[in-house]
Amino acid sequence: MKKNSIYFLTIVLSILIAGCSVFKAPSSKKDESSENAAAKEEEKKGDFTAYDEVITEKAQTDSGLFIIHKVEENYYFELPDTLLEREILLVSRISGLTPNLSFGGAGMKARSQQVIRFQRKDKQILLRHVSYTNVADMEQPIYQSVKNNNFEPVIQSFKIQTIAEDSSTVVIEADDFFTSDIPLISALNDSQRKKFKVKRLDGSRSFVQHMRSYPKNVEVRHVLTYEADAPPADAEAGTLSLEMNQSMIVLPDEPMMPRLADNRVGYFSIEQYDYGMNKQKAFQREYITKWQLVPKDKEAYARGELVEPVKPIVYYLDPATPMEWRPYLKQGIEDWQKAFENAGFKNAIIAKDPPSEEEDPEFSPEDVRYSVIRYITTPIQNAQGPHVHDPRTGEILESDILWYHNVMNLLRNWYLVQTAAANPEARNVEFSEELMGQLIRFVAAHEVGHTLGLPHNWGYQLRLSGRFIAFT
Numbered sequence: 001m002k003k004n005s006i007y008f009l010t011i012v013l014s015i016l017i018a019g020c021s022v023f024k025a026p027s028s029k030k031d032e033s034s035e036n037a038a039a040k041e042e043e044k045k046g047d048f049t050a051y052d053e054v055i056t057e058k059a060q061t062d063s064g065l066f067i068i069h070k071v072e073e074n075y076y077f078e079l080p081d082t083l084l085e086r087e088i089l090l091v092s093r094i095s096g097l098t099p100n101l102s103f104g105g106a107g108m109k110a111r112s113q114q115v116i117r118f119q120r121k122d123k124q125i126l127l128r129h130v131s132y133t134n135v136a137d138m139e140q141p142i143y144q145s146v147k148n149n150n151f152e153p154v155i156q157s158f159k160i161q162t163i164a165e166d167s168s169t170v171v172i173e174a175d176d177f178f179t180s181d182i183p184l185i186s187a188l189n190d191s192q193r194k195k196f197k198v199k200r201l202d203g204s205r206s207f208v209q210h211m212r213s214y215p216k217n218v219e220v221r222h223v224l225t226y227e228a229d230a231p232p233a234d235a236e237a238g239t240l241s242l243e244m245n246q247s248m249i250v251l252p253d254e255p256m257m258p259r260l261a262d263n264r265v266g267y268f269s270i271e272q273y274d275y276g277m278n279k280q281k282a283f284q285r286e287y288i289t290k291w292q293l294v295p296k297d298k299e300a301y302a303r304g305e306l307v308e309p310v311k312p313i314v315y316y317l318d319p320a321t322p323m324e325w326r327p328y329l330k331q332g333i334e335d336w337q338k339a340f341e342n343a344g345f346k347n348a349i350i351a352k353d354p355p356s357e358e359e360d361p362e363f364s365p366e367d368v369r370y371s372v373i374r375y376i377t378t379p380i381q382n383a384q385g386p387h388v389h390d391p392r393t394g395e396i397l398e399s400d401i402l403w404y405h406n407v408m409n410l411l412r413n414w415y416l417v418q419t420a421a422a423n424p425e426a427r428n429v430e431f432s433e434e435l436m437g438q439l440i441r442f443v444a445a446h447e448v449g450h451t452l453g454l455p456h457n458w459g460y461q462l463r464l465s466g467r468f469i470a471f472t
Helices: 003-014 034-045 142-148 175-179 190-195 298-302 323-334 337-342 407-419 433-451
Strands: 060-062 067-071 074-080 088-096 114-121 124-130 154-163 169-173 198-201 207-213 217-228 239-250 269-274 283-288 313-317 349-352 371-376 396-398 400-404 461-464 467-470
Touching: 060 207, 067 207, 175 207, 175 217, 190 198, 313 323, 323 349, 323 433, 400 433, 407 433
Parallel strands: 313 349, 313 371, 371 400
Antiparallel strands: 060 067, 067 074, 074 169, 088 114, 088 239, 114 124, 124 154, 154 169, 198 217, 207 217, 217 239, 269 283, 461 467
C-alpha cells in the first residue's frame, strides 16, 4: 500500500476519537408513592389470567434481553418493566431467499433499520415506531413540540396475557405479529408486490421457525408465504415463500459521543434536525457512522503511545467458510491494523475463526455481540459490507459482511482483463490458490472498509502482487 494511502487512512481513522454529545438519558417518569403503586398492581392482577395458567410447565424458556417462552405451538414475550419505553433497533433481513427475487442473498436487509419501543397502555402493550429525524434535548422546553410534531405511529397492539407475581414483567403472545403482513417487517416492497403480482399473505402457510434471546438482542426467524400470480421462481406453484430474520437490538444506555461529518473526508453519515440548538432556524446536523474506540490507557494514548482499545473490533468467519480461503479473509480484515496504529491503536481490529461447539455452544452469527463474514452460496458475483448503527449518534454496533462464493469468478475476470497482457499468472482458466487467495484478501479489506464507515473512494488503487488494479 502506498505511503500516501496510509496517510489518508490515518486521517480518516483519527475521526474515530473526537466528538461532542448532545443527548441525555431520559429521567424516570415514576412519581407515584410506593404504597399507591403496590395497591394498584394488586388490583390489576385480578384482571389477568394467572401466570402459571399461561406459562405452564410445558413452557420452553429462553432468557436474555427479555424472556421468550414457547408453550406448545405458541410463543410469548415476557417483557420487564425496565425495557418498556427503551429504544430498540429493529433490523429485518431475508435469511431464506428465493431465486430472482432481488440482487442480494441470504442475510441481506429487507429494508432500512428501524427503531421501536414497547409501551404499556392499560391492559395492552403498544409497539411504537420511533424516528430520530427531528430531535432536541429532553430537558429543553422545545422538546415537547418536537415530540408533538413527530407523533409515533402505533404498529401493533398486544393484549397482556398475564403478569408476573411480583408485577415486574408482562406477558404478550407474539405469534400473530410475525405471521401477519406487517409492512415494518415485510419481506417485500411495493414494487416487488406489483412485479410478482402478489395477492395476499397466507397466514395458514406463514409461521415462526424459532425465537432466541441473547443478552443484548432477540432474534426471530419466521416464514412468510404469499399468493402470487408471477412469482420470481417456481411459477407453477403460484407461491412466494421467504424466510425472515428479525433482530431486536437494545440501544446503548449511554449514547456515544457523536462526530460531526466533514465533507472533506468521506464517511457514511446520518442527518438530524436539531431544534435544541441556539439557532434561528431548523438546524441540520450530520454525524458520521463509526465504531466507538476507547483507549485502555488514556494517559499513554495522550502521550502518543500505541494502546489497545477497551473493546476492539472483532470479526468472526462464518462456520460455513471453506477452509482454504479462511487465512486470506482474516488477512484482509487485519490489513486495517496498520491504519489504526497510525491513529494510535494497536490490535484495534482482529479476525477470528468461529469457535467450535465445544469451545462456545452459545455462539451464533445472529448474536449482535458478534460481527461475522457471512458466506453465501448463490451465483451472484459480489460482496457487501453493511453495518448496523445507532440512529441517535451514528455508533456502529455490529456488522455482517455478505460474502458471495461467486465473487471469485468476478475477481478472476477482472484480474485477467486488467493484467493478463503483462502478467502470465492471469492467463489461466483457473488461478492458483495463492493468487485467488490474495484477490480474496483484497476484496475482504475493501468490504471491511465499508463496515468501518467508509464509502467508495473511486480514485483509490490497491497494490496487489506488484501491480495496481482498480476496484469499484
